[in-house]
Amino acid sequence: MSLESEHSVTHFNSAASSQGSPLRILSNTFRDLWEWRALAQILAIRDIQAQYRQSILGILWAFLPPLVLSVGLSVANANGIVKPGETSIPLPAYVFISMTLFQIFFASLQGPINGLWGAKGVLTRVTFPRETIVLAEVIKLPITFLIQIFGIVVFFIWFKLPFGWTTLLAPFSFLLLIMLGVTIGLLLTPIALLYRDLSSALGILMFVWLSFTPVAFPPNDYPGFFATTVRLNPVTPLLVTTRELALNQVLTYPENFVIVGIGTVLLFFVGLIFFRLSMPMVIERWSS
Amino acid sequence: MEKPEVILTVDNVSKRFCRDLKRSLYYGVQDIASEVLGRHPRAEPLKKSEFWALRNVSFELERGRAVGLLGKNGSGKTTLLRIISGLIKPTVGSVSAKGRIAPLLALGAGFNPVLTGRENVYVNMSVLGLTRREIDERYDEVVDFAEIAYAMDAPLQSYSSGMQARLGFACAIHTNPDMLLLDEVTVVGDMQFQRKCEKKLREVRDLGTTFIVVSHSSGIVYALCETAVYLQGGQVKSHGSAKEVVEHYEEDLYNTAGAEILEGDHAKPVSSDYLEIRSVEIINHDDRSDAPLQTSKRAVVRFNFHLGKLMTNLHFLVKVYRLPSEDFFVGSEVMILHLGSLEDGFAYVCPEGDEMMELRFDSLMLVQGAYQIAVECYGADDSMLASRRSERFVVMTKVQFRHSGFYQPRKWVSRMRLDEEKLGFYRKTNAPDVLESPSAAELMRSDSVTRRLASLRPVQRTSDGWIEWGSLVDLFTVQPATLRWRCLVAKPFKSFALRPLNGDAEIVFGYYFSEGSIACYQVFVPSALVEDTLWELVCPPDMTPEASESDSRRLAFRDLETEVVPGEQVIHPYAHLAYGALASVDESEPTESGSAAAAH
DSSP states (O other), rough: OOOSSSOEEEEEESSSOOTOOOHHHHHHHHHHHHHHHHHHHHHHHHHHHHHHOSSSSSSSHHHHHHHHHHHHHHHHHHHSSSOOOOOOOOOOHHHHHHHHHHHHHHHHHHHHHHHHHHHHHHHHHHSOOTHHHHHHHHHHHHHHHHHHHHHHHHHHTTOOOOOOOGGGHHHHHHHHHHHHHHHHHHHHHHHHHHHHHHHHHHHHHHHHHHSSSSSSSOOOOOOOHHHHHHHTTTTHHHHHHHHHTTOOOOOOOOHHHHHHHHHHHHHHHHHHHHHHHHHHHHHHHOOO | OOHHHHHHHEEEEEEEEEOOOOOOOHHHHHHHHHHHTOOOOOOOOOTTEEEEEEEEEEEEEEOEEEEEEEOOOTTHHHHHHHTTTOOOOOOEOOOOOOOOEEEEETTTTTTTTSSSSHHHHHHHHHTTTTHHEEEEEHHHHHHHHHOGGHHHHHGGGGSSSHHHHHHHHHHHHTTTSSSSEEEEEOOOOOOOOOOHHHHHHHHHHHOEEEEEEEESSHHHHHHHHHHEEEEETTTHHHHHHHHHHHHHHHHHHHSSSTTTTTGSSSGOBBSSEEEEEEEEEEOOOOOOSOOOTTTSSSSEEEEEEEESEEEEEEEEEEEEEOOOOTTTOOSOOOEEEEETTTTTTEEEESSSSEEEEEEEEEEEESSEEEEEEEEEEEEETOOOOOEEEOOEEEEOOOOTTSSSSSOOOOOOOOOOOOOOHTTTTTTOOOOOHHHHHHHHHTOOOOTTEEHHHHHHHHOOOTSSEEEEEBBBTTEEEEOOOOEEEEEEOOOOEEEOOOOOOOSEEEEEEEEEEEEEEEEEEEEEEETTTTTTTOOOOOOOOOEEEEEEEEOOOOOOOOOOOOOOOOOOOOOOGGGGGGGGGEEEOOTOOHHHHHHHHHHO
């Protein structure tokens, strides 16, 4: 009469680092994620439902930050308060698209941390693959993004922005951007869950990071320290390339894009291993 | 016979914790670093502010069995449960468990107040490891069980806490786990729902689910488990049958209770010029002063005193104090008895020299706990001349009246007027009359030895060669078709634990009577005597149609044999008549499979 579950049912909990080689850990991680995908889906749906059920503006929140920034900067530009330099497309559209991309990048960075904090009650009481929570957060991203992409399409039409066959390549670059965010998130999560300082610092970090990313200014060659930082910022090539591919433009940072892209994928696997190894320690400190 | 499968192995588990939160977080970072670098952290020595929450704990659990984890607060029970469920890693050692574990410490895990009850069921059961399809299949059962079908589409925050708890329990129990971890408060809601939970747990238990029960009170462990592990300071102090471990635990519990109170000044003896109390002894039913007293048995307070001169009108006061302990939460000792000889009408003339007095209790009414007695002597003018306290002593109680505040000697008498027509199949019985019948007295003489029920009357057996028992509410009946004898079994003790009888069982025969050709027994099954093993039985349906309507399990005994154990005093009012033991009861006897094979 008892129904067999699809989930693996033998547990082994040992003091030794019995997780095996990095490859083994990775394959276990992906197996778990596949077996528990339904849970991730349910958690993602739960969060979205809960989020929108307690809000009047609902999906408008997805548009507001880039819209406000874009309008604000345009007004400032028109009055000569800031001089962001020549952008290839009208400034409002430029800022809106870039800000949307940056916002999604940062959301994917914060996703794992916020998701795990939110699931504290479950994590300390039930054993299940902790990566499921991260997956749920990742699932939530495109849902928010689909709403935002609608806004981008409106801008494309409104400003008669150019697009071509390279637009079809933009999603790959975009995925790398999200992957970079999740990777940094995975690496920060265990420490952020132990020390709240890190979560608080992330709010400030976002503004600093934003100002060193070509969101409100074109990726020109500026002199000195600022330019170097902008170029070394791993978000720069991914974000700029995504935008340029979408707009069918000449790529500014093709080499950097390749290097950061490969690095992101490799670091992503490192992040997964690090996350899996460190979560039991975090949960122990939470519950004892 | 095939050995049962071991479902859980706890192998030499130790766990280190840190008392200081800041430091603990720092050690956490260190642990992460060494885990990632693949370096196993050294178990010894302990770092600053660390301690062993668990130390070298090992035990095994077979499928379908129940083990209790006993220990005071902070003894490592919950930590062990967390390691078993895989939440945290042991510092040393390993745990391996087969099958799905449902931790009942996770009631309502993942509930979100904004979402509806229905949505929350899906989230909660997914977290516990069920697929969407499995939840679809069980959803109706869960809602039925929680009895809140009307509220499933309302947000959870509109639920009362009782409703939430019911939903949580319903979700957890319907995951059909292989192993259920029960931590302290597990039964929730109002009385009616509690009973429902208990019933459900019993069903789950009968289906072969393994239980791990964590508690600092021995009652629930005694009720649910066959074996127990007693943890003290993170180490296994004893491990064995639930009965032995519970006794060991309680003895320790009460032996250490109230130790600090004894240090106080008021515990010091007082004496006057002419009178000194030299000793106060508490003597148990075995005439020992160094062993625990037993509730309902004999006890004596004996005190020696020295008189400097002859005194008249000397009288005594004995005060009994209950000391605080783990299950008796009061800040200080509580005086519960105040027994004065003068109030009872006794004052004494005492000669000079060393003399002795005794205060005797034929049947001790104190229940389990730690106690202390103070003896005071008063002179003619009611002035206190001397006082002295006894050592702390412990009272142990058998499980029957564990829930009572004190022991009440008692006797059950049925004054029911049983109408034969109303009872139909059942013949009229009248217990007290029967007790006085000479034949009953003769048959149940307490000094009689091994006696087979079969020898009283030839016993009808089923085709498998088993005697069948039946159940009807709280009375079980047996009536072999041809021989017209029957046996009534009363369930004497409301208990959690109804489980397959797969070991030796003992039953106590309450009374016997004969009416025409019908012989009738009432059989009491005190849980204290049968290792808490109760059973539900079913009668051949053609004899008692009512029985087949109740959801009872069939169970049969291969042989009925009674044996009187001389000197054993059983508390039950009728139990003194005889004491029976049922030998070698084994469900999986080869005859069953043999006859089953023959049937094919």
